[in-house]
Amino acid sequence: MSTSLTDTHAAAGHHHPSLQHQFDSLEQQKESSTLGMWLFLVTEIMFFGGLFLAYVIYRSRYPSAFMAASHTLDWKLGAANTAVLILSSLTMALAIWAAQVNKPKLIGVFLLVTMALGLTFLGVKTIEYKDKFTHHHVPGPNFQWHERSDPNDPDFADHTEIFFSLYFIMTGLHAIHMICGIGVLGALVVLSRKGRYGPEYHNPLECTGLYWHFVDIVWIFLFPLLYLLGAHAK
């Protein structure tokens, strides 16, 4: 926080073009937006937290149905997607690095690569979703379950449906977050082309990076919880 006694209008002369009127300095602006982004991520954790809670409760209640349903997911595709996302986090960090060392062209390049990796992830997800549709594993009126069952669990199919409900809601919300992130990245590409970001000011990049990493971390939790139950033991 600034301790200088700045007059509102006198200071306007040497304002950085990206400094908004309500802040006294770029530093204050940066601290504020970073704190704001962290708080936003806190709300996101609570948002996904409700789903993770539901997951934990039903998984402990219906372990065999969850394991059987998990086995219908393709863990190889999931693992590949995990790698793609981790790589995209790297390129996102590299874009910020490029801004810090003042290489404006590289910012755009790394952002575009990040976007491409994000789109790859979504493409793979589409393939997986399509597979669920063809096997009638999409919860709802057309849901069918013909795979393994458990004599101890008479409502096995219903319980696998709960797994798939959670699967689609969790991965679907995650995918929506990815799409939003890719949109923001697109906007940043345009702005970086205009030369808005450099060593002095690149806070939007950092905040978007925080968001992007967060979305990756959510996936890193989702992947084992959804794909690796029972480690696909036969």
Added chain:
Amino acid sequence: MKDRDAMNTTRAVEPDLIPPDDMIDRPNYLNTEYGLKSWLLTRDHKRIAILYLISVTVFFALGSLFALLIRLELLTPEGDLMQPDTYNRVFTMHGVVMVFFFLIPAIPAVLGNFLVPLMIGAKDLAFPKLNLASWYVYNLGGLFTLWAIVNGGVDTGWTFYTPLSTHYSNSYVIATGIGVFINGFSSIFTGLNFIVTIHRMRAPGLTWFRLPLFIWSHYATSLIIVLGTPVIAITLLLVVAERVLHLGIFDPRLGGDPILYQHLFWFYSHPAVYIMILPAMGVISELVAAFARKRVFGYRIVAFASIGIAVLGFLVWGHHMFVSGQSLYASTIFSILSMLVAVPSAIKVFNWTATLYEGSVSYETPMLYALGFIGLFTLGGLTGTMIATLGIDVHLHDTYFIVAHFHYIMVGGTIMAYLGGLHYWWPKISGRLYPGFLSRLSALLVFVGFNLTFFPQFVLGYLGMPRRYWSYPPEFQVLNVLSTAGASILGVGYLLPLFYFAWSIRYGRRASENPWGAVGLEWDTTSPPPTENFHTIPVVTREPYDYTSEEVHRRTTQEEPVVYQLD
């Protein structure tokens, strides 16, 4: 301004309080720009507060209309005014509109938006665009809900309990759910904005323990909003998904658990009660200090009590489920925690009362509301601890005792504080004064009408009248008639301010910078404030509510804004 005699009368109601004409042309946030566009695209927190004021007033009127219908139906034991389905929709819409679209946003989004930057000496909130977005998001959520209302409403109760809401109700659960879901984001935007602003935008010298208690309580409120609202968002999303796609997450026939829904719902919705009451406590702290001209007794303890309530408030949700079949031991733990959360509330009540001791107490309208608040909140809080007591709650759960209790907190607490706050800061917001007699009358009517409406409901609840009943056994009629009679008085009390506030905008006397002779940065700037709030950025060198020092003493009895100087 220059006339000492005029300055000495600091009461809003005194007739000789007309500032000189040069005030009229002084640029302020209201007259810098004109036209609808300048309002709809504004990023000024003060103008956004006005936009919110209009929106929440509309929803308050709508919610009150539903309340009126409820009270009319309950005049007679037979359900004769409307069909049971209609009645169910009416009380549900009353709850949904009042809780999500009035009580939760009222104080933070109107008074908080206006005052948080002013009180901490900032030019605006940290994210002005986000602030404006929050208003649009609020209205978008409101539109979904209105659409549902116009099409026939929703009949699940505002709690949307499953599986009634997901599989059995034939009403507009989806539209309402989406409306409340969207509205949650406006809360989140506001809360996030407040936390960042309070952390990063305080004026030089304004340390944490120099912050007004209004700021402390809004900080605590914002913490709850940020941590709690996402949970109700995902919960309602699951309800909507279950209804649309016929999932089984909360449906016992498909292996789901309806009690899980209750846990998720109350994990937000109990803290939401503190979202409603904590800002109200902040308002009351300001009012009591200003009209006793004395620092709030035990300032630090009151500040920490706000944070304590926010934290403990997250650990008590299970007290809504004592008879739901949850484990008796879980109920025991939730019971003791619920009682613990009452302790900081009790401390606050004692501290406000003690603030009056050796103060210089005046009876302006805002103070009448504040004192009414303390009384009603005391009874509301104490009955709250009664129903946190396990043995009693089994009998009283889901009866009118509960209805009476939470109306004492929400109506007697939050709305009293909201109205008191509006009366207190109205000269700052509008630059105008309102009629003293009428406003005192409204405070009296609200207090009397409120008690007549809701006290009989305590008795009804103890007698065993369940809530959400469209018809009832005849022996309950006398108390219900009393309640309806009180509601009509309450309605008049609420209508009055609407008229005289509107009147004052055009015909009210102009207010000085500091009509009440209060301390606080918001009183150091002109009324209404300029767009950037302060002509010179204030530097704070004093403790909050410092009425005793010579300099402040002088300042509170004159009107020229004093710019603090660094020592």
Added chain:
Amino acid sequence: MEQQLPLFPESASTVAPQVDALFFVWSAVSIFFTILIAALIVYFMARYRRRSVDEVGLPERAPAWLEIGWSVIPLVIMLAMFFWGTRVFFDIYRAPKTAVEYWTVGKQWMWKFQHPDGHREINTLHVPIGVPVRLHIQSEDVIHSVYIPAFRVKQDAVPGRETSVFFQATKPGTYHLFCAEYCGGEHSKMIGSVIAMEPEQYEAWLAGGPAGKTMVASGADLFQSLACYTCHRPAGTIGAATAAARAPQLEGLYGNQVRLMDGRTLVADDNYIRESILNPAAKIVTGWQPIMPTYQGQVSEEQLAQLVAYVRSLSSGAPAGTAPAAPTPPVAPAAPAPAQTEGQ
């Protein structure tokens, strides 16, 4: 309960006096503190009222024990009430081993009860006084809640799980039974009564109950227990012939002509009623939605016969209370076709 303005609910179970004692002590504490605060406020307002416009309050001076005192006193009171309240709570829910088992199932919008001897009741529960009763509670659809104010007990009926509540009536009488958890549509009509009786009277009542039930009476019971009346509302009740009703009234149906959606008309005979119960969508009366679920497999043949007998008894021409007649439809009388079966 005939009072115009009752202030105290009936107290008719072993736990009721305990709950009342707790309630009154707590109420006294609440009123005491509310009056204390109010009195202090009024006193301070008068004593320290502002006497001149520039007067300010004196600086805060208070001994440290004051703040500690009013933090600790509420805490102590609450802990005391917590322990007391929890003890009562466990008394309410912990049934003694000797408790007699009763069952209830809640559904929209009625309560079905079953006695230990298999005797069944709808919306009314007879219990003997002085006998501990453990009531097992289930729900068929949404969440309901058994609430007997005079006994000070309440327990939700949660679909998918069983809950239970315990009480022991102490005073003969008829007491309210409410559904306390909002359950949609006719929540406020999901009420009934608990009739507490001397054990001998209870035994006599049990002995006299189930015998001699006619087919029509059994059918009427089934009509109740299957909740047929929620859609096929009895004539003369609120909304029977309005948009709130979801299905035709059955009074006067039997033996009369009905027009179907596809334009055909037929006479409502035994077979038609039977088919409409088992396969409702086959022949829908014009003006109504095909919303009725099938009862195939849910009612036995015997029950089906009872239901048909009951529907037949609702028409004036047919003899009521007889054993099922031969399945030959009587000749349609020249009675006017009931308008309400033709839709809205």
